[in-house]
Amino acid sequence: MMNTPKQEEVINEYTHFVGVKFLNTPRAYFFGVKDLELKLDDKVIVETIRGIELGVIAIEPMSIERYSNGLLLKPVIRKATDTDIKLSEINAKDAQFALEICESEVKKLGLDMNLISCEYTLDKSKVLFSYLADDRVDFRELLKVLASKLHTRIELRQIGSRDKAKMIGGLGSCGLPLCCSTFLNEFDGISINRAKNQMLAINIPKLSGQCGKLICCLKYEDDAYTEERKKYPELGSRFFIDKVEYTVTNINILSSVVKIENEDDIKFLPLEDFIKQTHFKKNKENKNGQK
Numbered sequence: 001m002m003n004t005p006k007q008e009e010v011i012n013e014y015t016h017f018v019g020v021k022f023l024n025t026p027r028a029y030f031f032g033v034k035d036l037e038l039k040l041d042d043k044v045i046v047e048t049i050r051g052i053e054l055g056v057i058a059i060e061p062m063s064i065e066r067y068s069n070g071l072l073l074k075p076v077i078r079k080a081t082d083t084d085i086k087l088s089e090i091n092a093k094d095a096q097f098a099l100e101i102c103e104s105e106v107k108k109l110g111l112d113m114n115l116i117s118c119e120y121t122l123d124k125s126k127v128l129f130s131y132l133a134d135d136r137v138d139f140r141e142l143l144k145v146l147a148s149k150l151h152t153r154i155e156l157r158q159i160g161s162r163d164k165a166k167m168i169g170g171l172g173s174c175g176l177p178l179c180c181s182t183f184l185n186e187f188d189g190i191s192i193n194r195a196k197n198q199m200l201a202i203n204i205p206k207l208s209g210q211c212g213k214l215i216c217c218l219k220y221e222d223d224a225y226t227e228e229r230k231k232y233p234e235l236g237s238r239f240f241i242d243k244v245e246y247t248v249t250n251i252n253i254l255s256s257v258v259k260i261e262n263e264d265d266i267k268f269l270p271l272e273d274f275i276k277q278t279h280f281k282k283n284k285e286n287k288n289g290q291k
Contacts, residue, residue, distance in 0.1 A: 013032060013034070013073075014032030014033055014034045014064050014073060014075070015033070015034045015035065015063075015064055016032070016033045016034070016061040016062060016063060016064055017030050017031065017032050017033065017061070017062055017064055017066075017067050017073055018030070018031055018033055018038055018044075018057055018059055018060065018061050018062070018076065019057070019058045019059025020044060020046055020055035020056065020057060020058060020059075020076070021055060021056050021058040022053060022054075022055045022056075023088075023092065023119075025167070025181075027181055027182050027183060028058040028059050029048075029055075030059075030067070030069065030073060031044075031046050031073055031074055031075060031076045032064070032073035032074070032075050032076065033061060033075070033076045034075075036076060036078070036079075038057050038060075038061055038076070038079070039057065039060065040057055040058070040060055041056060041057060042056070042057045042079060042080075043055070043056055043057075043079070043080035043084070043085060044056070044057060044076050044077075044078070044079055044080055045076070045077045045078050045079075045080050045084055045122065046074060046075070046076050046077060047074045047075055047077060048074060049074075050119075050121060050126065050128060050155075051121035051122070051123065051125055051126055052077070052121055052122045052123050052125075053121060053122050054080055054084055054085070054088045054122050084122065087122060088122060091119075091120040091122065091124060094120060094124075095118045095119055095120050095127070096118070098118050098120075098127055098129075098150055099115060099117070099118035099129070101146070101149055101150070102115055102118065102129055102142075102146060103115055105142055105145050105146065106142065109141055109142055109145075111137055111138075111139060111142060112133060112134070112135070112137065113131045113132070113133040113137045113139070113158075114131055114132040114133065115129060115130075115131045116130045116131055116132060116159065116164055116167065117129070117130045117167065118130075120152075124152060125152065125153060126152060126153040126154070126155060127150060127152055127153070127154055127155070128155045128157060129154070129155070129156050129157070130157050130158075130159050130163075130167070131156065131157070131158060131159070132158070132159060132160075132161070132164060133158055136158075137158070139156055142156070143156070160211075161211040161212050161213060162180060162211045162213055164211065165178060165180055165181070165209065165210045165211035166178070166180040166181050166184075167181075168181075169181040170210050172209065172210075172215070172217075173215075174217075178209070178210065179216050179217065180211075180216065184216060190213065190214040190215070190216060190218055190219060191214070192207075192214065194214075194218040194219060194222045195207055195214070195218055197222060197225050197226060197229070198218070198221065198222065198225045199225075199250075199251070199252070199253065225253060228253045229251075229253065231271065232251045232253070232258065232271065233248045233251075233258065233274075233280055234248065235248055235249065235250070235251070236248065236249075239260065239278040239280065240278070241260075241267075241277045241278060244262065244265075245262060246260035246261060246262050246265075246267065247260060247261060247262065248260050249261050256270055256271045256272075257269065257270060257271065258270075258271055258274040260274070
């Protein structure tokens with residue numbers, strides 16, 4: 001397989017890549033390394049889009065040739081020193097204090113925002129506040145107050161309910177850690193049509209995740225259901241069996257069963273038997289399924 005220009009640039013710059021986890025983030029992010037021996041649980045200093053941060057090696061170094069993401073990698077700068085680790089611990093305590101200050105000022109200004117977290121970059125050049133809000137928030141006055149109290153660059157980032165679930169983590173209804181906090185990089189639009197396509201009962205509470213939105217896993221098997229449904233008749237289509245008319249009222253893709261009925265009878269037929277008895281063939285000309 002040929003490499004894209006971005007991948008070529010990555011390969012030329014680094015010899016290996018590693019997975020790094022950060023405080024309160026259950027998923028690992030990839031960073032490039034060159035001529036640096038690293039192993040699991042090593043603490044490292046990395047460059048992120050937010051600045052310089054301390055993380056922990058969660059995925060051992062792998063050859064850059066195996067990197068297929070296509071995104072340019074940020075570098076692992078070096079292994080963390082005792083000073084870096086101490087500074088990170090101090091920053092975590094200061095971040096908690098900064099969060100309390102921000103919460104107090106938000107309350108004083110009457111802003112409709114729910115603060116979720118606060119983090120300093122390792123060099124304390126920036127402090128990042130994440131918050132939830134239903135609408136846009138005018139926090140210009142808040143920024144002025146925080147700047148005078150914290151004396152560093154301040155970033156206020158509005159996140160959605162899915163982002164909150166991703167940050168906090170937890171277990172899904174399947175018993176496994178949430179997909180958003182382990183491997184999902186972005187959230188595709190999940191509509192109720194996916195549930196209908198998979199013949200699921202439209203029970204919104206049961207189809208919703210911890211974020212309150214429709215569960216992301218609705219998309220995992222959706223394409224497979226779409227393909228399988230091509231083998232089945234449309235709901236509401238009519239067929240004759242032994243000169244008796246029936247209407248298709250349900251299908252079960254998992255058990256390969258077609259439910260047909262009329263005023264006097266109900267039948268549950270395996271798909272193969274249904275095809276034999278009705279001579280059903282899915283095509284445009286026979287869309288209504290009548291024989």
